[in-house]
Amino acid sequence: MPELPEVETVARTLAPYVQDCVFEDSTLLRSSTLHPLSLPLKSLAGQRISALRRRAKLLVFDLVPLQGNEPIKPIPSCLVIHLRMTGRIFTAKANAESGQHTRCIWNLRKPDQSSFQLFFDDTRTFGKVFVANKELLSAWKFWRELGPEPLELNLGAFLARLRGKRALKASLLDQKVLAGIGNIYADEALFRSGINPQRPTDSLEEKEAEALLKAIKDVLNMAILKKGSSIRDYRDADGKAGNFQKSFFVYGRGGEKCRKCGTILEKIRIGGRSTVFCPQCQH
DNA sequence: AGCGGGACCTGTGGGC
DNA sequence: TGCCCACAGGTCCCGC
Numbered sequence: 001m002p003e004l005p006e007v008e009t010v011a012r013t014l015a016p017y018v019q020d021c022v023f024e025d026s027t028l029l030r031s032s033t034l035h036p037l038s039l040p041l042k043s044l045a046g047q048r049i050s051a052l053r054r055r056a057k058l059l060v061f062d063l064v065p066l067q068g069n070e071p072i073k074p075i076p077s078c079l080v081i082h083l084r085m086t087g088r089i090f091t092a093k094a095n096a097e098s099g100q101h102t103r104c105i106w107n108l109r110k111p112d113q114s115s116f117q118l119f120f121d122d123t124r125t126f127g128k129v130f131v132a133n134k135e136l137l138s139a140w141k142f143w144r145e146l147g148p149e150p151l152e153l154n155l156g157a158f159l160a161r162l163r164g165k166r167a168l169k170a171s172l173l174d175q176k177v178l179a180g181i182g183n184i185y186a187d188e189a190l191f192r193s194g195i196n197p198q199r200p201t202d203s204l205e206e207k208e209a210e211a212l213l214k215a216i217k218d219v220l221n222m223a224i225l226k227k228g229s230s231i232r233d234y235r236d237a238d239g240k241a242g243n244f245q246k247s248f249f250v251y252g253r254g255g256e257k258c259r260k261c262g263t264i265l266e267k268i269r270i271g272g273r274s275t276v277f278c279p280q281c282q283h
Numbered sequence: 284a285g286c287g288g289g290a291c292c293t294g295t296g297g298g299c
Numbered sequence: 300t301g302c303c304c305a306c307a308g309g310t311c312c313c314g315c
Contacts, residue, residue: 003308032291057309084309086293101293124292126309142310166285175310182308231308232295251308272287274306 002083004150004180005223006234006242007054010089014059014237015052017091018118022048022066024107028129033103033122035080035130037140043072043131044079044106056146056179058082059089078137080130081120086233087127092117104129123233146179150216153178155206158213162201169197170271172216181216183273184229184251189215191250196282197275198268222247250276 026041028034046069051062061079065071094115098105104120137143161177171177172186190197193215195208228234228242235241249259254267254276263280
């Protein structure tokens with residue numbers, strides 16, 4: 001579910017609740033939700049959240065030990081959460097009961113000493129929670145190999161990453177090439193730049209790469225402004241759905257008419273993922 | 284190197 | 300109404 005704009009929205013809506021709060025105890029309701037390399041959840045106790053940020057599709061809680069507390073070793077430096085397809089994170093009052101799909105609950109203490117809970121719910125259970133420090137993060141292949149943030153990428157660096165003969169769409173979905181783009185925004189950016197998703201990656205002319213990079217940034221920025229896209233499950237930390245799904249040109253519209261030219265949109269599979277494009281507008 | 288397929292899961296929507 | 304199948308914002312692994 002959540003791609004870069006959705007995770008960015010969760011980070012922005014959750015930050016005001018958790019900033020400077022301190023972890024107390026944690027409850028893991030499904031063991032597979034904890035990443036195999038993770039430190040135990042109990043090592044979070046006494047850690048203060050100094051910042052909440054996004055990297056790629058990951059939510060990162062930066063931690064600092066509370067002064068005067070004896071931290072549990074090894075000391076974690078962050079809590080990383082990957083929402084995958086159906087993960088949701090939200091706050092609840094102290095002692096709220098878990099739901100059918102609740103996978104993890106954290107008790108947090110605010111600076112004013114009052115307490116509340118942070119819930120991680122995940123219907124399909126693909127999501128992961130990872131308590132880490134620098135060493136563990138660099139041991140995590142996925143993290144170590146993440147490509148650059150697309151919103152911070154310049155044309156030269158983008159061109160340098162467009163290597164290989166595979167379909168361009170497959171490259172855009174590869175988190176080692178660019179970090180944060182998923183199935184929705186890959187299709188939308190390709191449509192908006194007029195490029196066919198099946199094109200070999202290394203066939204792009206510089207002008208086309210420039211148009212594609214601009215389309216990627218535009219579509220991600222617009223989606224962030226609209227608080228993400230909600231197809232079904234996605235909600236921000238306040239439980240609110242996004243609005244960018246109303247602006248889709250192609251995603252989920254296979255067989256319907258192109259909003260620009262009226263041609264019937266084609267639906268194919270690339271790299272096992274549904275891909276919708278306009279055979280008239282995209283070359 | 285890069286593909287297709289399957290695995291991991293649960294839920295929903297469409298077709299019959 | 301009910302059953303069965305396809306499919307879903309992601310990633311990983313295997314075999315060719």
